[in-house]
Structure formats: C-alpha cells, structure tokens
Amino acid sequence: MMWTWHNEIPEHLVVQGGPKTLARVDVTFNNPDAARGGGEFRFDWPVYSDWGIGLTVRESMNSRRVDWVSTGPGNSWGQEAYVDDLLYEIEPRKTYKPGSKHTQKWFEPIERPHLNNNCKLPTREGSRLTLDVPGWGGSDHVGASMDYQGTRQTLTLYQGADRLAQATYNTTVTAQAPRPDRQPYRLVLDADRDASVSPYSSATHTEWAFTSEANATDRPAVLPLIQLDYAIDTDASGKAGRGREDGCFRLPPAGCGRGGHHLLAHRGPLLRRRAHLAAGPPYTRRVLRPGRTARSPLRLASRHRAGQRP
Template sequence: MLSVRTSQAADLLAQDKRGKELVIDAQGSPRYLYDLVSRHPDRIPNGSLAYAPDPDRDLEKLTTSYHSDRPTTGYGYRYDVPAYGASVGLNLDENYPMVRTEWVDHLEGGGTWLEDHTMWDSRGAQTITGGLLNHTGGKSSTSSWFSPVQHPAVGSAYAGPFRDSNNNLSLTFTPYSDGGAVDRAGLLDTSTSKTAMYQGDTLVAQSANRTVRAQRWPAEALPYRVVMDSARDAADWHTTVRSHSEWGFTSGAIASGAGREPLKLLQPHFGVDTDLAGDVASGHRTELTLSASTQQWLDSTTYADSATLSVSYDDGATWQAVSLDRDGRGAWSADLKLPKKPGGFVSLKATAKAANGLTVEQEVIRAFGLK
C-alpha cells in the first residue's frame, strides 16, 4: 500500500487514465533528514506556524555514516531536550549500512539534542546513545554510528561511576561505545561481561555483568583497580569480539552531606577511518588516533600525560609496539603499515597514565578489519 499527498493524486490519476506506466522509487529509510524546532516561549501563537529556516544560517549539515558489515535494520531518533524539561519522540525505522544527509536546527534557550540508534536483528539489539549537544547553524560536519573502534567506556547517557557518603563505590561501564564521539554509551543485550574491583591486590567485589559495587569501604584514600572482560559471538559480529579493560584510580571519603560524587576515570578513545563495514584496505598505511582523558562532561577534565599503543594481527596472540606522535593535550597519533593479506583483523592495546594515580589499559580484539 502506498499513500500520497492530495496535491499529487490528480496527476497520478491522470497518468493512470492515459495508460502511462507508473514507476515508483522507494527506499526503506530516507537518505536525508530534517530535525527542525520552532519554539514560541511564553506565548500562544495566533498566526501561521510555517517555519522556513535558512540552511546557511540556522542549520548544521551533517553527513552521517551508519556502519554495518551486513544489511540489517534498526531504529533511531534525535530528541530535542528543552531547558525546562524532558523530551519526547518516536523512533524512526532505519536500514544499515547507510550514509544520510541530516539538517539539524541550532537550538536556542538552553535546548540540546540527544540522539540514539539501535541495530536490531537476530544477533540481538545494540544501542548506541550519545551525549547532550547542540549544533551550529551554517556549519558542515561528519558523524558516524556503530563505527570502529567499539570499546568499553563510560558515557553520560547512563549513571556513571560514583562514591557516596556511606563509602559505597559503584562503577558501571558500557562495553560497546563506538568510535563516533568520545561521549558515547554502547550496549548489546546478547554480550557477556564480568567485572571485578581490587584494592591493591585484594579482590573486594565482583559481578557477572558490567557493574561492580563495593559496600562500606574504608574512608581513607586508597588505590583501586577495576577490571572488565566482555565478549560477543565472533561468528555474528565483525569487530570487537573481545575486550579487556583495567582502570586505576584513588578514592577516599567524600565531603559530609555531598550525597554522592562521580569517580573520575581515564577513558581511551580510538579513531580510524574505515569503510561502512568497518574495514581498512590491506597493504596500505593508515592513521590511527588515540586520546585519553577523564569524563569530559564533568566539572573538570584530567588529560593523560603519557600513552602507549600496540597492535596485533593474530587476535592478541602476539603484540607489536607502535610509535606514537603527540598531537596535543592527551592526544596522540600513529602511522600504521597494514599487512598485505586481506581478510584479517587489527587488534589494539593501549595504556595511558595521568596525575593522581589515574591509569587505564584497554585491549580490543578485532578492533577493525582488513579488506
């Protein structure tokens, strides 16, 4: 069944009467999208509600890539979040992989956008959620979802690690945050994770999921280490089939009456330019970027002072150290010479350190593929 606008119906009926063949070009999901908001604060409009923004002044043009190594389906939405309350919206069907041109309004009055997308098929449901942000009118930029390197991280979309006034520590991670932005949270309902917390070398808590909690711990500032291992079926998923992460931090009692305070953790973020399937051409050189900092949406950010990077072409059986060039505060890049043989994978292992005992080590098996 096909529905059309009334204004189009007369022409279509006329073509049908003349016996003219009607050709319909249909797509499962659109290759363009407009997200427009016209607010009228403190008044009820009594005139036309027509809204015609100027693309060169009011809208940001996004060229957005939705990655997948196979044709599949899902849904997503970009919610406008007003300063005065929660947003509402309805998910739109999406087909992956695809590249879509999106025109997004710049929000006034403290409003922000919140975006999420879910890939949903027989393998399970993987949801990626971004952080709150606004867009700049007249700007052109790129974005990506489900892109490499997918890895464990803390995103602002979910409750982050914290310590409360009763000296309870709670740390939650999302195992499949993608490479599209630093503030991304990624979950897969068919993956497995196990998490453990250590004080020094002593195991103090563990769980068979992505959250670990230690109850009524000593008030003095002590060094802690959290370890998480995650996996998903390599027969179903092209990249990030296993990961191992370790976060080191120091924590002590918080101020009386504070309720709870977030725990700052170093978070690595990898950048690599792949095709929509998550692959890079074999036998060529490619640039890989590495950055590490604490959660950038908190009141202050600590950036890594040093970092290391190793690569593996045999799923982590052996590793090769890679030279890093410093690009700025907490940011490095590496020039990788990839193997000539296609069909394999590149695994990554990174470490980073910062002041106050902050450390992170992360290993991602099959971070991206070779074609």
C-alpha cells in the same frame, strides 16, 4: 528542529533555517546483520529538564542520510540507535554551531568499553560506588549488547587486592567502599563475542586504576575513569585501507584536566610502534597501518598526573 525562548512570549514563532543557521550531520548506519531491523531517534535535551524529548522509531539500519539540526539556545541533542536483539548505541549529548558539518557513524566494527555524557556515569555517593560500563561502544558511542548468547562481559571492582563486586552479563557493579579516606581502586572489564556476531573486536580487556574518597557533600561525585577515543576509517564490511595513516586516537580533556603520560602501542607482525600522545587538546596521534593485510592486537595506556589511568 527545536528552539527555546526564555522569559518571553515570542511575537513570531517562525525560525529561519538553512545551511548557515543549521548544522549538517552526515549519518551512516552500518548494520552488521542485514537480516535484522532496528530503530533510532535524535533526542532533544532542553536545559529546563533532565529528560530527553522523543521516542525511537523504526528505521533502516543499512542506510545513509543527511540530518539538518537546529542550533538555537536552550537545548542539546543526543542520538540513540539499535539493531534488534544485537546492539544498542548512544552518542554523546552535544550542541552544534550554525553552519557546521559533522559525520556520524553507527555500529562500527571496532568496539570496546566507552563512557559518555549521555549515559550513566560512574559515581560515588557517600560510601556507595556505582559503575555502569557496557562493553561494546564504537568510536565515541556507549554500546550495550542485546545478544546475551553470542556476547559476554564480566565487570569486576577491586579495592587493592580485595574484590568488592562482580557482575556477569549485567553491565553494572555496586559496592560499599571499605574506608572513607582516599584509597586505590581498580575496575576490570573482560568482554568477548562469537565470530557469528562479528569477526572484529572478538575480545577486549580493559582496566581502570583510580583513587576515590568519601564525598565532602551528600551529592554523587563522578569517578575519574579516563579513556581514549579513536577514529579509524573503515568501509561497511569493517576493513580499513592499507598503507596509509588512518588511525587517530584522542584522550578527551573533559573530566581529567591536562598533563599526564599517554602511551600508544600497536604491536603486530608488521608493525611495532610506541608513541606519546600530544600534551594538549585534542591529544591526538596518528598511527601508520601495515602495508599488507594483517590482524594484530592494539594496546592503549594512559596515565593522568593525578594517578588515574585506564
């Protein structure tokens, strides 16, 4: 619970809470390794500070609970959770409306690189490019591996055909842009993990093509790396139901504007389908799953009208 008063000393320091004034968040922790402990915390981010308030505490990572979150002005919330020596996840920073209901799932089996506003965004400052991209995000979470034996990732930045920087295991690459004018760049992330870590998301390959030029000011500018969100309903073991529409993919409008070409292709032994995503928020498209058990690769592509694409 958090409440902020601005330019006033309140006469009453009691704020009434209840289902109509608070937000409800149904939280599920699906620890992929029940033998490991973990912890979490929902950090409060007040508008007057660049720091989140709080400290992670030990909690069961195989549990469900209901959180009631304050919705007053002056702050936002950002939760973080981890499994010991395995995975650290960070949800987007957000505010909640009074009386709203939300669902939050941690350590989902489908994982891939993802960025959000509660972690370091890729930036350019003058000629310096800095891109921090962990490879194991679930849903809308940033996800970084803490198992350096069972998981691997390689992040490479190109300008045209020239390789500017590469990082192995480390999630960050930095490089000097060879020219100040607008030039094409490409960021490539390859990640894989042992079956002992998880039987799902065994390997991912992600590419972002984007353009960049020197900033008009000395302040860092966020690089335009667009991405697709998804929501796929699975049980605690990572299995999805069969024979129904349960795949939902969304291109977030923030940071990339509207308009563009967004293509979804799910290719497998039982399903071969290409679909254009909707042109307006929330840029959503559902996908039919196969009618019997199968594993198949999923390929997602999107191109913004300005030329950026993941």
